[in-house]
Every structure is written in C-alpha cells, then in structure tokens.
Amino acid sequence: MGRGVLLTANLPQLQNLIKRDPPAYQEEFLQQWNHYNSIREIFKTNPDEQAQHFRELITFISQVAQCYPKHTKDFPSHISSMLLENYGSLSPDTRKTLVQNLVMLRNKGVISSIELLKSLFPLLPRTTSSSLRSFIRKTILSDIRTANMRSKNHKLNRAVQTMLFGMIEKGMDIEVVGDKGKAKAVNTGNHESDDAMWAVVLTKELWKKGVWSDAKTVSIVALGCSHPVIKVQSASIHFFLGEDDDGDDSDEEEAVDVKGLQHRHEINKKTRSGEKKLEKQVKVAKAKRKRKNEITSANFPALQLLNDPQTFSEKLYDMLNKYDKRYSLDHKILIMQLLSRVMGAHKLHVLSFYTYIMKYLTYHQLRIPAILVALAQSVHDFTPPDALLPCVRKLAQEFVHPGVGSEVVAAGINAIREVCRRQPWAMEEDLLGDLVEYRKSRDKAVTAAARGLLQLFRDENPAMLKRRERGKEASMGLTAGARQYGHSTEAAVDIEGLVLLEDHLKRLREEDGAEEGDMDDDDEAGWENWDVESDSSDESSSDGWMDVDSDGDDDLEVSDSDDDEDTKSKKEEGKGKEMDVDEKEDNEDEEDAPTLLDPSRVSVLATTKILTPADFAMLNDLKLQAAKESVEKGGGKATKRKLAALEAEKKARSQSGNMDDAFISEMDILGPRKKAKSDYAERMASIEKGREGREKFGSLKGKKNKAAPSSSTNKEKARNKPLMMVIASGAVRSKKKASLRDKQKKLRAHIDKAKKTKH
Structure with a gap:
C-alpha cells in the first residue's frame, strides 16, 4: 500500500522503473491509465480543471507507451482528436504538451509518419503561437527528409503529396472580395486560404532541400498559381521564378540591426562569448543581405517538369486578362514574367498575350524594364512574326525618338534587339535602318544598343541592312541567305571547340604515357559529383551493349564533296563583290585575326x-x-x-x-549606365576608407613638444599673432573708432568683473 502511494505521487520514478521491468509494474501502470481515462472525461467538459496533472499523465503514458502496446493502442488517437476537435478551447501549454508527446510517440515507433503528419498538417494554419508553429513545421520537414534519406519512401511521399493537393484544392472555390490584389477570404473560419498557403510553403521547402524533385511536386505548386487568394498565387509564382518569397512566412526572422548590435556591444560588458555572438549575428546579417541583393535565376528544372505547359500558360493568361483591374501592377508583372518564361522554355503560342501587353509599352509606365523583359522572354524562333510586328512598332514609336531621354532610347533599342534575337523576322527593313543610325549618338548607352542591333542582323540576316552597314564577313556570306521562319537549323557536324579538347587529352596521354584503353577509368571519374541518374532500372539494361548487324553496309561511303564545292563557289562569289568606301568605318571590327579553331578540321x-x-x-x-x-x-x-x-x-x-x-534580366534592357550618385552612407564609407593608416587630422602643436600632450587655445593663438596681421583687424579698428561713452562702459565692466573675482 505504501509502495503504491509512493509511486502514484512520483510519476518520473514510476516511469523509470517501468522502463527497466514492464511486467513487474503493470498493475501500477493500469492504475495510472484508469486515472488518465477518468480525468480525460472531465477534461472534455472543463479543460481548465486539473490541467497541470492531466499534462503530467499524458507525458508519463507517452514515455512508457511502447512497454504496453495493447493497453495504449488508442492513446495516439486520443491525443490527435483532442488537438483537432478541441484545439480552440485548449490552453497554450496543453497544446504544446500534446504536440510534443505526439512527436515522441512517432520517435519511439508507436505511430507511423503518415499518422503523425495527418495530425500536424491541419494544425499549421490554426495555431497562433510562433514557437509552436515553428516546431510543427520543423518536425514535418525533418520527418519527411529522414524518411527519404537513404532511399525514396514512395509510399510516404504519395500520401503527403495527396494531403498537400487536398489542402490547395479545398480552397479553389473560395469567394474572394476586394480589388487591386487586396483580397480577403469570406469563409475565414475554415482556414482554406491558410491551408493552401502552408501547402505551397512546405512544398517549396522540400524542393529547396532536395527531398522532392519530381513532377508531382511541381504540379502542387502549379495548382497554387491558379488559387483565388493573391497570397497563395504570389508564393507559387515566386517558386517558378526562382526567387525567395519569404515575406509570407511568419516564422522568418526579422532583419538584423547590425548597428544596434554593435552599439549594445560597446555599452555592455566586454566578454569573449559576447564578441563571438556579435560576430555570428553580423555574419548572418551579411549573408542575408547578400542573398537578397543577388540576381536570381529562373527555376529551370521546375519549368521543364510542368505537366501540360500549354494549358498552364493559357490559365495564367486568362487570370491576367480576367482580373486585370483587381490585380495590382506588381502582381500582374509576376504573372507576366512566369507566363513569358514558360512560353520561352517550351516554345508555346499564347498570341493574345502580345495584344494584352501592348497597352503597357510606354516609357512612363511604372516598372517598364520588367515588362520589357517579360515581352522579350516570351519570344522564340517559332513565334509568328505577324504577332510581334505591332509590338516592335510600338516600342520604336514610344521609346526611340528625340523627345525622350537617352536612357529611354537605349532601353527601347535593347528591347527590340532582344525580341529580334529570338525572332529576326519581326523587324522591318526601313525601321531597322532608322534604328541602326543611332550608333552615331553621343550617348554611350544608345551607341552600344544600336551597335548591338547592327551586329545582330549582321549575323542573322545581313540582307536587311544597307550595303555599307553589312560588314566584311556578312557581305561574304550574304549569298547563303537567312534562315526562314519555321525552318530548323542544319544538322550539327561538329561541336565548337572540340578540337581543343581532343588536343588537350592527347597531350595528357602523351605526358602520362597512357594508352587508349587506359582512359576508361578517367571516363568513369568524369561522371563523379555530377547529378546524373539512369532512366532505366530494368534488369535487361544491366546485360551490357547489344550487337547489331550492319546489314551489309560495310562498303557504304559518305562524301560531301559537292557541298564543299558549293561552299567554295559561294565564297568566291562573295569575295568578288565590290565594297563601298563607307564600309571602312564599320569593317574595323572585322580585321584579320588569329582564329580560335581550324575551320577545315573536324x-x-x-x-x-x-x-x-x-x-x-x-x-x-x-x-x-x-x-x-x-x-x-x-x-x-x-x-x-x-x-x-x-x-x-x-x-x-x-x-x-x-x-x-x-x-x-532588367540590366540587359537598360544597358550600360553612368555610375549613380553615392548616398550618404557610401560617401562616409569612402571617407573612412581613405583615412585608414593616416594620422589624425588637426594641429600637432602642443601634442608632440610637451610632456603632457595638449593643444593651445584660441586666446593663446590670438596673443601670438604678428602685429601686421592684427593691426588691420576689425577688433583693433573698432577700438580706435569707439566713442567716449563706449570706452566708459567697457572700463566700468572691467572694474566690476575685477571686484567680483577678488571676493
């Protein structure tokens, strides 16, 4: 009797004894189990009554649940139901205890990962505690990453991805009110928008950590791009654009105030631990600032894994066109950027997009460089020139004329160049001649843009240029003609620069004395540290190479002598043409120079x-x-x-x-620009850098010649001034011209001051 009372009052001691010998203390455990069931019934009606003791009992049973699996088989479902059904009435401490014990049961193997995640996923949008939300998020990510560490856990991944799909699809029919992107869900009690947001955030995090990298992961975020809530749309679009949109994550740490940390360090007591902590915080702040300032690139693998990119692009354009007045300009530019990158990557046709974007092609439009980038990225070699020609004309009319600044002209020509680089047939011959004339401008950016456009058409279609603007090499190859719209390039005969690699490998073999057969090991080493996976996992693929008969084609000979003769004749015809005297200026950059490769060698x-x-x-x-x-x-x-x-x-x-x-990027549109004027912080940093290694400014009199360093006062300096410097000063002249009354006042003031100093 005394032993039972003692163990009942001391649950940690009973927990220790049960772990050592579970059968011997089964009776004591059953007493606590019955006590837990009775308090649980009371807890359903009154959660505040005996809350502390109830939390202790839950922690105790969670610690020893693996010792009595038959009795505690329903215990995990009890915790899960309390969290999901009574979450709003529970105290913060009780919520935290229940979540921690549920995770403990997963770590002990009492429940599976799927059972744990089914309970934790609905809690993310409902919890208001940042610490608990951060704990739940880290638990979900670490559990999925651990399950996929050695090999892909396809069963768990399919289950979790299905849950994420459901979290997004649940809010697809939600009603949204508001305009200009300030949308608000009407049925906020169901947390549909928060569920979708967390589904996108977790999917992005798992992709970023390399846990998931399949097409189904991309499909989850692609579904979020068409979600009615703007916040979910923005987070999903940023994933494909390759940008970190951590502003939507409430758990993200705030920006570190480096100056504030240094100021507090100067005031507080100096310790080694404090200095190390300060260095670590400053390092983290610099890393965050560097990541923010870096130019991000598109998530190219995710764009390639899109399922049915044509339908995805059409949905993006439909949203852009339908909600043009509701979306803000920044959000519309996000959709434009994603739509253009999908069109460019997969060579798709959404011709209505060019009609839509024309209304934004004005030089006074906000964020016009980003819009021009979206226009250029959407163009590819299969885009119909008829759809692009109005856009090119609009760019020339709005940006390239004497009534705007030089930066506007440069941006317009650069945008036209980027469009024509992808589709050269979107240019008119008369318009090209006018644009090329801007290479004689006095502004560096305009000149560089016009020369870039000139060089582009020298390479792509020199027939559209005037004779004096074609250049030497372009005139020689003019007879070959430009590649027509819709025609693919000719088959590749060789890889550019492969001769250099062949000579380099030959030199290495000669130096090492290796034979041809000894290079297999080097080939295998060449694949190390490169992410290359085999597409086939069948048993038949491991049997080696298959021998295929040549079917009597041993005597087959391939000759390209006719092609060589045609090429030589074309070159001779091009060389025979006379060139204008005005070509000398433009042909300076076509001077004879040592070639990188031997063109005749394959x-x-x-x-x-x-x-x-x-x-x-x-x-x-x-x-x-x-x-x-x-x-x-x-x-x-x-x-x-x-x-x-x-x-x-x-x-x-x-x-x-x-x-x-x-x-x-936008810098490709803006072109080279003049150095911007430095702000106050940059000027002060430059001044401090210039003072490094120099003595302090100011007079050194009284600092080096005295035992106790000091400086002279202004009165001392005035006494030692030469007479010729003082005689013409205003003070001396005012004394000479002073009236008798002024002299009496000064004398009386001097006498009064002297009397006061004596006393």
Whole structure:
C-alpha cells in the first residue's frame, strides 16, 4: 500500500522503473491509465480543471507507451482528436504538451509518419503561437527528409503529396472580395486560404532541400498559381521564378540591426562569448543581405517538369486578362514574367498575350524594364512574326525618338534587339535602318544598343541592312541567305571547340604515357559529383551493349564533296563583290585575326568517346583560354566580342547552373549606365576608407613638444599673432573708432568683473 502511494505521487520514478521491468509494474501502470481515462472525461467538459496533472499523465503514458502496446493502442488517437476537435478551447501549454508527446510517440515507433503528419498538417494554419508553429513545421520537414534519406519512401511521399493537393484544392472555390490584389477570404473560419498557403510553403521547402524533385511536386505548386487568394498565387509564382518569397512566412526572422548590435556591444560588458555572438549575428546579417541583393535565376528544372505547359500558360493568361483591374501592377508583372518564361522554355503560342501587353509599352509606365523583359522572354524562333510586328512598332514609336531621354532610347533599342534575337523576322527593313543610325549618338548607352542591333542582323540576316552597314564577313556570306521562319537549323557536324579538347587529352596521354584503353577509368571519374541518374532500372539494361548487324553496309561511303564545292563557289562569289568606301568605318571590327579553331578540321572525339560533364566543363575552359590567347596576340574586335561572350556564358553558368539563354534580366534592357550618385552612407564609407593608416587630422602643436600632450587655445593663438596681421583687424579698428561713452562702459565692466573675482 505504501509502495503504491509512493509511486502514484512520483510519476518520473514510476516511469523509470517501468522502463527497466514492464511486467513487474503493470498493475501500477493500469492504475495510472484508469486515472488518465477518468480525468480525460472531465477534461472534455472543463479543460481548465486539473490541467497541470492531466499534462503530467499524458507525458508519463507517452514515455512508457511502447512497454504496453495493447493497453495504449488508442492513446495516439486520443491525443490527435483532442488537438483537432478541441484545439480552440485548449490552453497554450496543453497544446504544446500534446504536440510534443505526439512527436515522441512517432520517435519511439508507436505511430507511423503518415499518422503523425495527418495530425500536424491541419494544425499549421490554426495555431497562433510562433514557437509552436515553428516546431510543427520543423518536425514535418525533418520527418519527411529522414524518411527519404537513404532511399525514396514512395509510399510516404504519395500520401503527403495527396494531403498537400487536398489542402490547395479545398480552397479553389473560395469567394474572394476586394480589388487591386487586396483580397480577403469570406469563409475565414475554415482556414482554406491558410491551408493552401502552408501547402505551397512546405512544398517549396522540400524542393529547396532536395527531398522532392519530381513532377508531382511541381504540379502542387502549379495548382497554387491558379488559387483565388493573391497570397497563395504570389508564393507559387515566386517558386517558378526562382526567387525567395519569404515575406509570407511568419516564422522568418526579422532583419538584423547590425548597428544596434554593435552599439549594445560597446555599452555592455566586454566578454569573449559576447564578441563571438556579435560576430555570428553580423555574419548572418551579411549573408542575408547578400542573398537578397543577388540576381536570381529562373527555376529551370521546375519549368521543364510542368505537366501540360500549354494549358498552364493559357490559365495564367486568362487570370491576367480576367482580373486585370483587381490585380495590382506588381502582381500582374509576376504573372507576366512566369507566363513569358514558360512560353520561352517550351516554345508555346499564347498570341493574345502580345495584344494584352501592348497597352503597357510606354516609357512612363511604372516598372517598364520588367515588362520589357517579360515581352522579350516570351519570344522564340517559332513565334509568328505577324504577332510581334505591332509590338516592335510600338516600342520604336514610344521609346526611340528625340523627345525622350537617352536612357529611354537605349532601353527601347535593347528591347527590340532582344525580341529580334529570338525572332529576326519581326523587324522591318526601313525601321531597322532608322534604328541602326543611332550608333552615331553621343550617348554611350544608345551607341552600344544600336551597335548591338547592327551586329545582330549582321549575323542573322545581313540582307536587311544597307550595303555599307553589312560588314566584311556578312557581305561574304550574304549569298547563303537567312534562315526562314519555321525552318530548323542544319544538322550539327561538329561541336565548337572540340578540337581543343581532343588536343588537350592527347597531350595528357602523351605526358602520362597512357594508352587508349587506359582512359576508361578517367571516363568513369568524369561522371563523379555530377547529378546524373539512369532512366532505366530494368534488369535487361544491366546485360551490357547489344550487337547489331550492319546489314551489309560495310562498303557504304559518305562524301560531301559537292557541298564543299558549293561552299567554295559561294565564297568566291562573295569575295568578288565590290565594297563601298563607307564600309571602312564599320569593317574595323572585322580585321584579320588569329582564329580560335581550324575551320577545315573536324574532330572525331564525339564519335569515339562518350563526353562526360567534366569534359564539357574542360571544353568551356579551353575555349575561354584560346580566346584570351587570340586577343593577346592582336586579335580584332570580332575576337574580343567572342571573348566577352564566353566570359558572359561562364558567369551565367556559375549563377544559374544552366546554359539556357531564354532568361534575361532588367540590366540587359537598360544597358550600360553612368555610375549613380553615392548616398550618404557610401560617401562616409569612402571617407573612412581613405583615412585608414593616416594620422589624425588637426594641429600637432602642443601634442608632440610637451610632456603632457595638449593643444593651445584660441586666446593663446590670438596673443601670438604678428602685429601686421592684427593691426588691420576689425577688433583693433573698432577700438580706435569707439566713442567716449563706449570706452566708459567697457572700463566700468572691467572694474566690476575685477571686484567680483577678488571676493
């Protein structure tokens, strides 16, 4: 009797004893279990009564539930039902205890991950505690990531993705009121909009951490792009644009006030731990600021995994057109950017988009650079020129004329150039001639934009240029003609720069003394640290290569002598043409220069070796190195342009990780600009930087010549002034011209002051 009373009053001690020997203390546990059931019935009617003791009992049973699985089989469902059904009436401490114990049961293996997540997902939009919400969010993410760590847990992933789909679809029919993007859900008691928001946030986080990377994940966020709530739409669109939209996340930490931290550190007591803490906080703040200022690139893998991108694009345009007056300008630009990137990546046709965007193509339009970027990104080589021609005319009429500033003219020409780079047939010959004339402008940005447009049509379609503007190489290749609309490019004969890689590998083999058969290990090493997965997992794929008969084609010979003769004849005809005297100015950049590659040589490396990602990375470096050597040897402007293009490609690869050039930034539209005027903080930083390593400003008199450093006062300096400097001063002249009454006043004041100092 005494033992039972003692153990009843001390639950931690009983918990320890049960874990050591569960059968011996089964009777004591059943007493506590019955006590828990009786208090649970009371708790349903009055949650505030015996709340502390009820929390202790729940924690005790959760700790020992794995010891008595038959008796506690309904215990997890009790906790889940209390959280989901009575969440509003529970106190914050009780909510936290129930959630923590439910997670403990999952860690002990009492319940599965699916059962835990079914209870935690509905709690995210309902909880008002930031700490509890952060705990639930981290628990969900860590549980899914742990389940997919060694191998993909397809059963769990399908169940969770189905729940996320349901959270978004539940609010698709919700009524939204408001205008200009300030929407508010009418049925706020059901939390449909919050459910959808959290579904998108969690899906984005799992994609970002690399836990999920399949098409179904992309479909969840794609469904959020058509959600009626603006907040959910914005978060989903930012996912495809490759931008972090953490402003919607209430758990995100606020921006760190670096100056405030440093000020408090100066005032408070100096300790090593305090200094380390300050350095860590400053480092985190700088990292956040750097991530915010970085130019983000599009989420290209997610765009490629879209299911039925044509229907997705049409839905985006329908929303843009239908809710044009309700959406804010920023939100409409977000939709434009996503729509244009999907159209450019998948080469889709949404021709009504060009009619819609024309009303925004004015130089005084807010955020016009972003709109011009959206227009250019939507164009591809299969876009009908008839749909683009009105947009190009509108750009020329609104942006390129003497009545606007030079920055506007440069932006207009750059936008036209980006459109024509993707679809050259969207330009008229007369309009092109007028735009090219701006290369003689005095403004650097306008000149660079016009020259870029000129060089584009020299490469793409020189027949549209005047004879004196075509240049040497363009005139020589004019007979070949431009590629017509809808025609695909000719089959590739070789990879550019592959000769460099072949020579480089040959030198390495000669230095190492390796034979041809010894390069297999290097090929396998070339695939290391590159994310390449096999598409086939069948047993038949592991049997090796299959031998295929040649069907008697051993004597087949392929000759391209006719093509070579045609090419030579075309070049001879082009060389025979006379050139104008005015071409000399434009042909300076076409000077003879050492070529990067031998045009007559075709590498056989692509047909004898499987190129690895490491080989392509080395190929890019070799091409860049060869271009630098050509420039150093005295290459012309064409070689310098080639070097600049290779360096830009390398920078783009380091930022976005893909070689796709369909995505441009606002700086490509604005072009080179003058250095902006520094603000106060930048000027002060420059001043402080210039003072580093210099002595303090001011007079050194009295600081170096005295034992106790001090400086002289203004009165001392006045006494030691030369007479010729003082005799013409205003003070001396006023004394000479002073009246007798003024002299008496000064004398009386001097006497009174002297009397006061004596006393």
